Every structure is written in C-alpha cells, then in structure tokens.
Amino acid sequence: MVEYVPGIPILKPYIDADNKAYWDAVKEEKFVVQQCNKCKNYYQPPRPMCPECLTLDTMEFVPSTGKGEVYSYIIYTTDKMAYPAMKIPYAVMVVEMEEGVRITANNAPDIDTDEIYIGMPVEVTFAKIDDDLTLYQFKKRKS
Amino acid sequence: MTIQYTDKPIPHPALWGIIYRSSTPFWEGIKEKKLLIQKCKDCGKILHPPRPMCPGCHSTECEHIEASGKGTIYSYTTYSKSPHKSFKAPYSVVLVELDEGPRLISNMVDVKPEDIEIGMPVEVAFDKIDDDLTLYKFKKAG
C-alpha cells in the first residue's frame, strides 16, 4: 500500500485531447481502455490515430472489465531512485488487463508490498489523492 | 532615460543557479566596477564572449585585462511594447563596440531612445542593482 508524504506535490497526469477521455473516466472512478471500433484492437497508452487503420475518428474509449493479473512489479527500498512524495518502501506493479493492455499502478491498501507476486489476480480500484487528482490502484481479486 | 525595471527579478543565470565558469571572472570584475576582457595568454587574441579555449591557438590559459570602457554604439533597438515582465516599455538596448574590439549588449543611462545613433562615442557606467547583481551600462562620452 502506498502512503504519501504530506507537503510534496504528486505529479498530475499530462492531459491533452488524445487522453482526456481516459483521465476523465478515472476521475469518475471508471476505468476505460482505448479501442479502435474498426479493427477492434485495444491500445495503451491512448493515441490519436489507429496504427492499423490509420484513422482518427475510429478511436473510442470502452469500459474495461478492470480485471487483470500482476505481470511485473518493483519495490522502492531506498529513496535514492524513488519519488519523494511516497513513503519508502512502496511498490509499483505492471498489470496485464484481460483486454491485453498493460497498466502501471500502485497496490491498493489491501495488498501489502511483500505480498505481491507475478501472476497475482487483481482488480482495479480508485484512490482519491486530493480534490483534483484521483488515481487507479489494484486490489486483490479472487480468481 | 535609462531602462526602467518592474518589481520582478531581472533575468540573470545566477538567479537560476547556473554558472558559466568561463564568464565568472568577467562578472566578478563587474562587481568591482571593472570591465575585464578575456585575452589568450599564448597568442594574445581578445575573446568575447569568454570561452574555455582560444580558437586561435587552442591554449586553455587565459588572462583578463581591464578594458578602458570607451567605445562606440555599433547598433541598437527599441522595444515599443515590453516583451518581458521585468522591464518597462519603451526601452532601448544597445550594442557597444569597445575600443579593444569586443561588442557588448548593454543599456544607455543618459540618452533617450530616439537620440541613440550608431557611431555615438560612449563610456562605461556601472549600475549596482542589488548585492548580487551589478550591470555595466554606458553613458555618452566626451
């Protein structure tokens, strides 16, 4: 579980026209994945044009099942290479979603840092950091 | 009249903690109201802006000689609208060619923008802005 050091700002996501829908959904505690409605491929990170169809207007954001499994993870054990706003130790997981895309996120409070293992079934949940930043995290999932 | 400042800090690398070691002697000299120009110790070439090696003989030994401070206006421009929050418009910026050769960007202290002319003889006049910033400016000579 990740704890924040008060007073140090947490970097906000870079939002522009291509990924606005993605982060707006996160703010409403919904997790979406970008899909091209022509070739049906999922894409992460969101982008303005589909690499298969080379079209701009076919890119949509569809709700995700939110289910996935831990594909890889790291644990910051010292502050040397960590971000100062998070208390040490904290983990970051790379989760492979059922749609096939891989998302990086912290573990939710119900998962301890040393409980994480590759292949662990997880499910998306949300954490309201402050009034203009909500982030997704992953919690345990009974597979 | 001379350039007018707002309350915002004047843009200067020291403000952002950036050091150009090769021009540190130059700015130290300005604090003591001396115009120190870089000169290559081996071939005597005058170098401006200061640099770590002499392009003529590639020696890295240089010294700083004090310039007379005399020169002429080589070029100038006047901003009618201020492009930066620290300066009040209108203001003029001049390019002064020192007798020793180097050309320095600066401001005039006693000449109105419309009276500045290329070729006008000038002389250095130091302006202590605050403890860590003194600027070299120029006034009409003779």
Added chain:
Amino acid sequence: MARKILEEYMNRKYDADIKPKPALNMIKDKTAIVGIGETKFTRGSGRDEMDMACEAIKKAADDAGIKLEDIDGLETFTLDRTAMPFIVSTLGLKNLRFASEVSFGGGAACAVTLHAAAIVATGVAKNVVCYRSLNESSGHKFGRGDGYAKYMLTAPTPHYGYTFPMGFCTPLSWAGAWGRRWMHEFNVSYEQIGWWAVVLREYANKNPLALFHNKPMTHEDYMNVQMIVEPLRLFDCCVDTDGACAHIVTTAERAKDLKQKPVYILGAGQSAPIEQEIQTVYNRPTIAGLFETWYAAHEAYRVAGVEGKDIDVAELYDPYSLGGIMSLEECDFCERGDAGNFIEGGDNIRVDGKMPTNTSGGLLSEAYIHGFNLVNEGVRQLRGTSYNQVKDPELCMVTAGPGVPSSAMVLRN
C-alpha cells in the same frame, strides 16, 4: 512462453521488412574510427561541460594526428549541454559542414557513429567528431526522480502521465520491471546477476582510468549490499560521472595515412521497435527481452555480414547490470533466456572467456559517459592497447542503451 514469442515475433517481423541491400551500403569497410580521447573521469569536475568537451575533442584530434581545423562535423546527444555554435567558436572550426544530434539518451551511443559514418561516406564532411560531455555527478542527474518534484506539477510528457503520478519515475525502476519479468520467465537468480558487477569491477581494478580503479568487490560484497529498487542493488547501478569522451570518424582511405591503426566500421544499425517508449516499454508482446538491442544488433550483423558467434569482444551498454546481461542474449552470444547461467561464475565474460565483455569496467565500474567510454574501449581492444587486452581480437560488438530506440555497431581492426 516468452522464448517462443521473442523468437517467432522478432524474426518474422524483422525478416519481412524490405531493407536497403548490403551491396548498396557505403559505410561497411569504407569508414573508420581514427581517434579517441577522454578527460579524467571524476565525481566532481568543477569544470563547465563545454570546457571538458573541448578537451576530449582536442585529445581525439591529437590521437588521430589531425588539426582541430580539419574537423568539419559534430555529432552529439540532444541531452548534451554544449551547443554547436559555441563549440565552433571555442575550437575555431573554420569550415563546419555538418552538426546534428541523436535523441533518446544512451540509445544514441552508436547511432552518433552511424550518422557520422553516413556523412563522411557520402562526402558531406571529411572528419566528424562524436562527443559527449556531462557533469552527471556534480550537476544534472538524468536518472534521479527527485528533480521533477522541485519544478513541475504535471508529468513532462503524456507517457510519463501513466507512470509519474504512481511514483514510477526513474530509469532504474523502469528497467527493474522488465528485468524482473525476464528473471521470472527464465528463472534467473539474484546470485547469478551478481557476477556481471563482480567481473566488471575486476576489469576496472586493472584500468587506471576507471573510477573504481582501486576498490575491489567480491560476489559476497555484492550479495550483502543494499537493494536500491528490488530486484536491483547499489552495485547494479552505473556510476554517475563528470567527464567527456570523443571519437573521430572519417573515410577508410583518409584513415590509412593517419597516426593510429584504423578501426573500421563493418556494420552499424539503429532501431526503434513497436510500442516504443523511454524505458516504460510494457505494452509489447513480451517484456522479457530487449527488442531494441535485438533489432539494432541484427541490423549491424546484416550489414556487416557476420553473426554473434564471430564476435571476439563486446562492449554492452549497462546503465544497470540487467541491461548488459540481457544484451548478451540479444546479440546471440548465448541462448535466449540463458544469460544467467552464461555469466554464472564469471568465466565466460572474463578476458579469456567465451565472450569478454565490458573490458574497461563498463558503465558500472569505469565511468558512465552514456556509452562513449565503451566505444573508446572497443577501439582500444582492436588497436591492442586495452588495459585488459583480449588476445588479438578481430571483431568487437558495441551496443547502446536498452529500453529506448537504440543502436549497435560491429567494429573490426
């Protein structure tokens, strides 16, 4: 499973692309590195990066036996803090014909040489110097996360928007994520990984230029040292360095009548595979392999007309030990997924082993000049002047940064 994806996916994709025929290539055997130079590597240079760059370039010119005025081309990284106009005015380059940069940090370590070779091969310029100068120990640190918090409230780029808010903000941790997946897929142990750092430290202890020249380190020291970002420890990290390196590229004919024995460029390649990011490359078919290094190495082999087994000595870009270890597989020096066993005990990568690697101490123990010190070591090996000289090597493989659009080159003496 990852082995099948990597072999099947990469080979099929790479062979399908139509690439320029090697016969058309004007670089192979027609260009050479003729001069190398570097400043002293320190932890606090107290000098401007421009000052060190000029010293390294001057030394490279002296080594090659050419005057500074003969240099009419400049190649460096986009991250370099020395702008072309000031290099021209400080070195007195009267007739500059070409000046360019390559992006992606360490991934450009061999790309600068490839671009320089393309420029001299097509006659645009005669002598192009590739240089890199940085104060990463006393000045701007590229690998640290704390710098961002001071100035920014938003992630600097869209891709970082998916990682920085989660506190996932440094190259070492990004590499830790695909490193761990590789260890998981091919069950590599922490003990096995340690041998890379140990052998490189042995090399550094015999190399007076190396920062850790007089600091021995045993495998036991490695196992007891602090874990920085699991799975990577302190001794798995490269050493932040102040210093500069440079090497000069010209045509093979001009190289003949210069001071040093020329080191010819047999083949060089650049790469930027799919779903490419700056080390946060998690959306590929698998992350248990370095696509960038594989594509760049195999493009260099294709142009050079050689294979992994023909290489006598390698200088693999290792900002963290995993980067170098996994590159052993990408360059076909060992089987896919077998790099852990290959370096166990360290003999295979020692100076008389199957594949002597990073013989100057690499980025872990010699210095971290973003790969330029590896190029200089590769040139020394082929000239026969290295402090850990491999017995008369013919071919040397140099690779650039993993996890970013990368590059690689095969050098021959």
Added chain:
Amino acid sequence: MSIKDKTAIAGIGLTEYSTGTDLTEWALASLCIKNAAEDAGITVKDIDGLVKDIDDGWDCSYVQKTLGIDNLLYSSESHWGTSSMLNAISAVASGTANNVVYYRSRKGATSDKRSPSDYRVAKETMDDSISILRIDFYEPFGLVNPVGCAAMIIQRYMNEYNIKPEQMGSVVTGITEYGAKNPLALYTDKAVTMDEYMNSEMVADPIREIECAKGVDAGIAILITRAEMAKDMKQTPAIIMSAAQGAAMNGEFFTGYNQEKMTALPEMVSMGDELYRIAGITAKDVNVAQLDDRFTPMVPMQVEALGFCGAGEGAAFCEARSLPINTAGGSLGEGFMDSNRIVEAVRQVRGTSTSQVDNAEIILYAAGAGGPADGLIIRK
C-alpha cells in the same frame, strides 16, 4: 562520392494550416507523415527513417505508435532543424535507409497548447540546459526574444548601406502578392500596400509588426528517397542537387554580434558556397528562391549572402523583383515553419504552385538567417 542528384523528394504531406486546431501535435505529426506516404504512392510501413527538430515535441517513438511502423533504421534530431535534410539525405545516399521522412508538427498559433519538448521542458523548469544559449550577456539588459536580437543585426545593416524603410516595404509587398494567390497562406488574404507597411506598428525598431511571421498550427512532412527509386513513385521527383549547413566563428542564434561582419550573415555565406559547390552551379542558374522570411528585412541580407548580388544591393535587388522569392507567400503568409518553403520549392518543380514560375528548373531553399543556416537546391 557526393550527394549530388543521389536523392529526391518523392512525397509531401501536409495537414490543414490553421490558426487554432484541436488536433494535438501528436495527431498533426501522424497525419502529415501518413499524407506524405500517400503522396509518394508508398505505404506507411515502407518508411524506415524519421528525422525531426528538437524543438518539436513528438519523437519517433510516439509517431510510430500511431503509424504502426514496426522498426526504424534511422532517426535523428537537431537544434533548430538545421541538419534535418542532411541527415535524411545521408541516411538514404549511404544505403542505411530507404525512405526517410523529415517531419515537423507544431501548434505555433495556439502555443499554450504546445506539447513539451526536451528543450522547452528544460527552459521552463530552469534546468541548466539553458546554458546552451549564453543568456548571461543579453537577457539582463532586456534583449530577451528573437525579434529584438534580429533587430540589432538589421539596424546595423540598414545603417551601413543606408537602406530606406520603403525598400524594406517592397520586400513585404512582393512576398504578400504571391501570398494573396495561395489559399494556404492564411495570414495573407490580400497583398500589403506600401501605406499599410509604413503604418504598421514597430515591434523592435526597425522591425515592424507586419514584417514578423506568425506561428501556425500545422504538420509538414517531407519524404526523401533514392533518386532512382523516386522515378517509379507517384509524383515527379524533385531531385536534390545539393544540401548544406552553415556555421561561422562567433556565430550564435541571432546574437552573433562578435562576428567580424554580422550583417553579411557569415553562416548563410558558408552554407551558400557549399550548396553551389556540390551542385556545380552559381547563383545565376537559380530560377526561384525560397528564403527565410521569419523577419522579412533579413531577406535582402540573404540575397547578398547567397551571391545573387553585391553587398548592400540586396534591398534594391528585391525592389526590382529580379528573382521570384517565396512564391507561396513564404512563412509570412503560411506561418512560421521553415519546411513550408521546402514544400513550395517542390511545388515549383512539380508545376503545381499557385504562382508557377515558367521554366523553373533550379530552385534554392534557405533557412536560418542570423543563426546556424541550412539550405537545399532541387531541380526537375
């Protein structure tokens, strides 16, 4: 060995030029590269090299994601884009890559929505990479932007050869006449009259507001391939006779005041000489010129630096319209992006320009007046 006639511009890709689009720069970059491949008659997957300018934000790792290019064999960047053409040409001519695209994508008009680039992030975050530009000798005195720095050079030039403002006005009227005929020149719907020029407000004396090119939201891609491969592509190839870069002692970016003769634009002279040497021609053989008109008073200076006339005669040369210059209205009309003048040079070769110069055999393009210069000579 030389690059003469070895490569050709086979495809041009444009997005709409606009004063404000909601497309991001990533979308603009992807669109213009896609259009360049279509124009050349090849598929996007045939592109194996991408070259860009460090000040644009979207490097090849982003653009590949939207174009589905499997792998690139060549990618490079350069400050102020001065080496982009030479990078692409040397990549193709040396047999390293087949089809290299030089792409620019920039929201110059809505610059607050521009995306970060290493260079801009460093400047905004006060990162010490600002030491790239020696600002300690300029910014404390209020010389803080390119128009002021350029004005310093132009003032000296007008004084040295006592050029009248009306002569500088004729440069603007000439270029905007071409711009009025070009629908893409969104900043020039009609030619500027001399009165409008004289009444235009002074920004940094002697540069007037009407003499400054404005930013534009656009993506422009230029596809370069080997000359013989271009022959069997869709468009008439624009054969590249030569390309060059120029630098000079004490040169900087608009602040090279310690050059011996800054008004002679020494970088442009060095670049021009190399262009003519490689191409084996002289200035007299050039039929059309696309020159750097970010600040139009620099155009007469470039005409002199490139050998079209003697020192100090540039303004009279432009006044007499002795050579068609910026035949699509230049950056003054289409917005400040150097590559749009390369596009116009290619239109002249293809015969599709809105101000087509008849028997336009040899066209010269130049950029970087007052700083590191680059240029190109192309022909049918």
